[in-house]
Amino acid sequence: MLALHGLYKAFGANQVLRGVDLTIDAGEVVVLMGANGAGKSTLVKVLSGYHVADDGVMTLAGNAYHPVDARDAIRQGIVTVHQAIDDGVIPDLSVADNLLLDRFASRDHGLWVSARTLRREARQVAEAMGMTLDLDARVAELSVADRQLIGIARALAHSPRLLILDEPTSSLSAAEAERLFNLLDRLREQGVAILYISHRMTDIRRLADRIVCLRDGRVSGMFDQKPLDLPGAVQAMLGQTLEATAIQPVAPGPAVLELHDIVLAPGSKPVSFAVGDGEVVALTGLLGSGMEALVAMLFGQRPLSQGSLRLDGRDYAPNTVSEALARGVFLAAKDRSVNGVVADFDIADNMTLPFLKAFSTGGLLRRSRQRQAATQMIERLGIVCQSPQDAIGTLSGGNQQKVMIGRWLQAPCRLLILDEPFQGVDIGARHDIGRQIRATAKGRATLVCVSEIDEAIEIADRIIVLHEGCIAGEQYNQDIDLGVLAAQAAGHG
Amino acid sequence: ERPAPFDAPEEVSIAVVRYISTGDFFQAYLAGVEAQAEALGVELRVLDSRQDAALQADMVDQAIALGVDGIIIQHGLSESMQEAAQRAIDAGIDVVAFDVEIDNPAIPQIEQSNYLLGELALEQAAADNGDDFTAGYVYVPGIAPLDQRNAAWEDFKAAHPGVTEAAVFGTLDNPIANAVANQARAVIQANPAIDVFFAPYNEFAAGVKIAVDEMGLGEDISIYSADISTSDIAAMREPGSPWAATVATNPTVVGEVSVRTLALLMAGETIESPVIVPPTLITQDFLDDNAIDSMATLSEKMPQFAHAEVALADWLPLPAR
Amino acid sequence: MAEPGAFRARLLAFAIRYGFLLLLVGLVLYFSLAAPGFANPRSAVFVLQSVAITGILALGVTTTLVVGGFDLSIGAVATSSLMLAAYSMVVLEQPAYVAVALCLLMGALVGLINGLLIVKCRIPDLLATLGMMFLLIGLQRIPTQGNSIATGMTLADGETAQGSFSAAFLWLGRHRFDLVIERLVPVPVVIFLLIALAIWLFLGFTRHGRLMYAIGSNARATALVGAPVARYKIAAYMISGVTAAIGGVLLAARLGRGDIASGNNLLLDSVAAALIGFAVLGAARPNAFGTAMGALFVGILLQGMTMLNAPYYTQDFVKGAVLVIALMFTFYLSSRRGPSMRH
């Protein structure tokens, strides 16, 4: 269906694609693996007409393919779900408008938009994806997961020849992801070629017909023998083997954070647990489990409805973010593009944003000290960049995420909350980040909220499963039965 | 005994339809209109179009709809006003116009004679500086009164070949005095020979004065202008002020004359159009000699400024003074 | 306990949706009682007439606001169009239709340049259109050295201009159609209503309008679904340019003269109307219906106050105060409704 040969693309001095050769056949799911910054999204953007390749040949069904813009690519049957979720939705329009946006952009659509047809067609698109959203709701009011689903649903409704999905499940729950996979299965049967990019092994295992690994802008490996050699693929993409480091749960120190009878969802049973000094606790659960509410309460964004919190044995009831910070509670928020990244700033400014006071003397900022601190953190976390003065927008998604984590590792704290810290992070970097978090865990309590159970197992001493505002299971990270955890998260524990 | 309809003045209403109201001149004009209307005992409606000539024409229609008995049109554009004014005449309403050419025999014009204003100021400039001087001229074309004063300047230049026009500049950027001061300073810098400024609008003159003061040239340069306000009097009387003279009609008096003319018209008298309110020359020396510090004292000391002997009748009460 | 909560939520929703329109109705009622002569059809037409030109310009700005832009040049386009119409009839002695065509062309061209500056050169909207504004303010005065244009004026070469405003052209500004009452509805009002209707339909009910809203909210995402974003943005500025030019033509036809001092307040008043439009029906975004209502609101307020003999400066004050209070009300309430309304 699609064949690429010798594709090159550079951003200034940064040579990102260095001769990519790739074919995708009809009715096949090709999974593209690659470390953060390997050039996957850049390749996608070339294919979808957003960037123009510097060199190379592309053919689509035998014909030369050189899309001039996104419109052209779509017209030729290449539909893309981009990595950045915000590139897929219009916040100020309704769900229905968003679902049908590409039809408005097509010349085949009549001039007028009738509210009734709009609603009917939007409902069809939504139902195909198993979504039960209010079609009149403004997208700005929806959760990230819903926004991501909207982008995907719209692309799937398009009956493309080649469908490209760049990390489509980064914000989805397991159930939502499974619905997506089923739909992809169906499309594959209809002969649609699919290029799928993900860092999640569960996705890859479930979907891949073939794995292509990208490293430093070149194809570094291809695996099409069933069963697929995942460890081999990881090695090809990272250039090194990844030793599976089994977690040795540490014995927790004295309790740092204590929850007493906290109600996470209206009408649910109160929750109590504690996190000790040096301990890393992972919270996991599906949509509506109450995780979000808990994080908001801990970080002063939402009042406690009931019960009480204690931090270091003292009452803790923050009303604002700064009160939380003053007590030594840090939060690396999820959904970094909205909640974290300051797009106009460079890496150093982004990294040091919460601690600017510490980087200034007599009211004036000390740039050199900011840069120094950023450089150190770049090394510690292995962030791929040219210098700490790079604009943050030039980093790959995973590396931006590392900057966001690095931001909160710069100063000691009492409680570190990491909300979906691995969003869009490659498996190698995930290990790096996990190692850093565990290595620095002494002297604070660490709470990690993840929706993937795999990720919880890689980082935590203890795992707490939430379901509809209640604790559905709690386990030390040793000899864990994944199935049991998944069942608990789904409410069948 | 007063003629009809002023035998029962409480049943008479008149409207003043204004083109422009922002600024001391227009404010004082309105004060004169109000004072004379009160002296007559008639009801006054003020319709203010905020420099929207099209709206001003509509406001005439509106005044017709309100059933007023007389209309004063204050400034505006002749082209947009002609038809509306004719409609008022057709509706049996008496109309007078101040400082706007309506070209309608039924409508008496009241004028402050902008040409005369400019001419008197320039005559004073020639008297003070002789027939040979280098002038800076402040002018923004397209504004009717300024255009009429410009005509006086053109005639003056033609009659005085010894007068050189070194620079023409001007702006209506707000605050005008501030913007003109910036320009005037650049002009003086570029043309050190200038010894007279003709700034036929008091905001222009105030700006030029600031520039001259800032350059410390108060002794070497004289300013001749038109219009006057209390703060202009203070500026003219400052020690060493370059502002030598101004020519003005008293806007309050013009307002009174406007109402009186309308009243005479309504009472059925024939009016000799145009009704001209004569301007007065006011020199720095006169202000100093008489220790004048405001429009009020100026009126006291200069009777021809305080009251115009036009549009009078025995039955017409004058405002209390 | 759900009952009173739900009731309050419904009340809130009602207040957000209809608060502004209720205010408008209240204003009309108040003036009808307080100002004799306010409540009659002529007076209503008069209000419409007084806002027609501002309203037309405001509709253009609305279109640029929809695509996330802003057009500061509309006032200058309108006055340029006024001068151009006068120049082509009085100096060039062209007939009315040529004058109108030239003006519309000029408006489209200015819009095109604005759009290209913004889309191709990536100049921020405010900046590009501010530059254009200064440029036009200067340009429109160059042909006549800053003089107003009227029949019989002296030209630079010493001749007098022989042309004049043709009757057909003046008809555009001055004719009134009969409607129940004779000679009731002026042409500019009809044009205003037609443009309002057209832009309302276009923005609200066509796929193009929907895409324009999408561009204003997230241009990148809209480009990625294959919409020609640059072309839509340029189109928005061209619409704005053309509507402003129409406004200028109507102004010229009403004035019957190329007056350089007219049209000073057009920009601010039309921006005010477009922004007040945000508050109408709780839209919290630019919309044509709201803009028309916003223009009407300002017109009614000024008309009513004039009839109550309020001095000009209190009109500014009240205009500002009512604007702030109306918007405080709408935006504060809709922000309380939930996190949905973003600023």
Place this chain on the structure above:
Amino acid sequence: MAEPGAFRARLLAFAIRYGFLLLLVGLVLYFSLAAPGFANPRSAVFVLQSVAITGILALGVTTTLVVGGFDLSIGAVATSSLMLAAYSMVVLEQPAYVAVALCLLMGALVGLINGLLIVKCRIPDLLATLGMMFLLIGLQRIPTQGNSIATGMTLADGETAQGSFSAAFLWLGRHRFDLVIERLVPVPVVIFLLIALAIWLFLGFTRHGRLMYAIGSNARATALVGAPVARYKIAAYMISGVTAAIGGVLLAARLGRGDIASGNNLLLDSVAAALIGFAVLGAARPNAFGTAMGALFVGILLQGMTMLNAPYYTQDFVKGAVLVIALMFTFYLSSRRGPSMRH
């Protein structure tokens, strides 16, 4: 093949960074040759003096632009401050320091209200400050019923105002410090330079400034690192209000009278200066140094053209043209450098 590419990239970077400043230098050289009397220290000071007030206002707008806002009320704040200073000295017969204090207080208060409207009531910036603008334009005329303020004026109660502009107050507008040449540098210039320095340091080199830029780029993310976003936004509007009030005080001291003026041109010119500032040093975002340069640029242009006897309308035209071309250059080039520069 890397060599020429790298060279072109360096050239491009140089053009983006220094293009505007080179243009400025070129302009100065041109006028020095073409306009006699342009190139001397007094002339330089005049340029500074003529831009001091707009420059001060522009620095305030810059601060609001940094937090992602916009302040349309500055012109009206400046003229209100002008009227208030005159009123308190002439009518209330207060000494200079009271007048100045009142003005600064008024500016801060207006800024506070603007900030609260925007932060608490969630009214969009343009809207809130536009409303405030109308409100102030009306309000400042109410105490004197639309009359200018001067010693000896007749008050509403029939008395005459006895106070006058005190010498100390006039000193603010008129005194000149010796610098090499005697009586060279006027007080407003010194104040302008001091404010420019202060705002440049504040925005560029303190953590508060950095946080303000962060708010302008991503307010939510900034709130999540514990920065008091609402307070910073309000502070930005208060800075803008106070600087505008200072501008008004200097205006009053220069004019020595309380003239009625709308301040619209002050607004437009200072917005132009702040926006031109985007192009300076390739910043492509609001910055104090750029704003000061932008103000200077406009000042030099107008001064030079006036000295060349160019009529006022060509000045507007050239101002617009140079603005558009300079910005086309900068923004077009920086957009070519890569997607890193966002608009």
